[in-house]
Amino acid sequence: MSLEAPLTAPVFATLLSLAQGEKHGYAIMxxxxxxxxxxxxxxxxxxxxxxxxxxxxxxxxETGLSDDQRRRYYQLTESGHAALTLELxxxxxxxxxxxxxxxATQERPA
Amino acid sequence: MSTALRLVLPVYRAAAWLYPPRFRRRYAGQMHLTLRDAMADQSLPPASLASTLLRDLAQSLWKENLDMLKETASRPLLLFNALMLAALATVLALAFYAIPQQVLRQDANDPQLELVGNAALRLQAGIPVAQVISSSPEAQVNVAESLSPFLIAFDEQGHVTASAAQLNGSTIAPPPGVFDYARTHSEERLTWQPQPGVRLATVIHHLPSGGFVLSARNMREIEAREAQMGQMARLLWLAMLAIVALGTFLFGWLRPSPARVHA
Structure with missing residues (x-):
């Protein structure tokens, strides 16, 4: 693992999305x-x-899985989980x- | 489809060709599928998707090409080749300047060589120095202004015996050390600067019977041409370096490192 804190917004969002399970590109987006x-x-x-x-x-x-529309699926590795945990x-x-x-507790105006 | 998307989508698809080929081969199909999913998603406002795509294009194209460039620069063989080509370009540009500059400078002596040779022959033939070099006021060359070659005669000690040249109304003479060299080598060719901004292409001939004949002319025009050559050499050098950089970039773009191809 060679990520430096803080993670960039796209990296953080991608890791966070994949933490919920295997996803294809648009699901992550x-x-x-x-x-x-x-x-x-x-x-x-x-x-x-x-x-x-x-x-x-x-x-x-890449999981190697692909649906009928040939979307590829991705998942976190253990290192990915560790990197996300560290960032959180x-x-x-x-x-x-x-x-x-x-x-943090201030309410923002609507 | 919204107007914004209609405008942005062709640009986005065409710009996909600007990604490094390795990235494009690997992800273009997935990017296309993802884009299709995004367009089919009714919850995503088309204007928002269009602006996201434009921003994404600008950011990711820059990032992926920069990433590829970093990888290219970290390939020792490619970097070595680029540096060698840059060194070769530098040598060629220097030669492009130095060789014509030397030729121009040598050519600048030609009229003086002819004048000095003729004058030396006439003086050795016993013709009086006053007949060989006219010191009359109307024959005087203003060395700061005129490009004409001129003659000056000196005795063996370096004192002016006849002169057809003046600078600020005075007769001029080169430093004494110049005569020492001409005495031992019979001839000296040099650039003489009698005052700042006035440079003369000078030839001095030592006469076997004693004394010296000097001929010189203002180098203003020659130096202007040398400066022009220098300018062209600098442009050539920058153009060659740009070609080397572009070639290295294109090579890295089209032929990625084998290690990363299989990553």
């Missing part, structure tokens, strides 16, 4: 758009560039350390 998935709008170029680098780093692999721990620590500022 769709998850990433959700607030709980990172809330970012990725296009196919960014998505497959990110998947390519994550596969080269051994954090993601890091974010959690940041939130905890700054809780006294009261920023």
């Amino acid at each position: 769709k998850d990433a758009r959700q607030p709980e998935g990172g809330g970012i709008a990725m296009g196919p170029g960014t998505l497959y560039g990110t998947l390519n680098r994550l596969m080269e780093q051994g954090l993601v692999l 721990d890091r974010l959690r620590a940041v939130v905890t350390a700054n809780a006294h500022l009261g920023l």
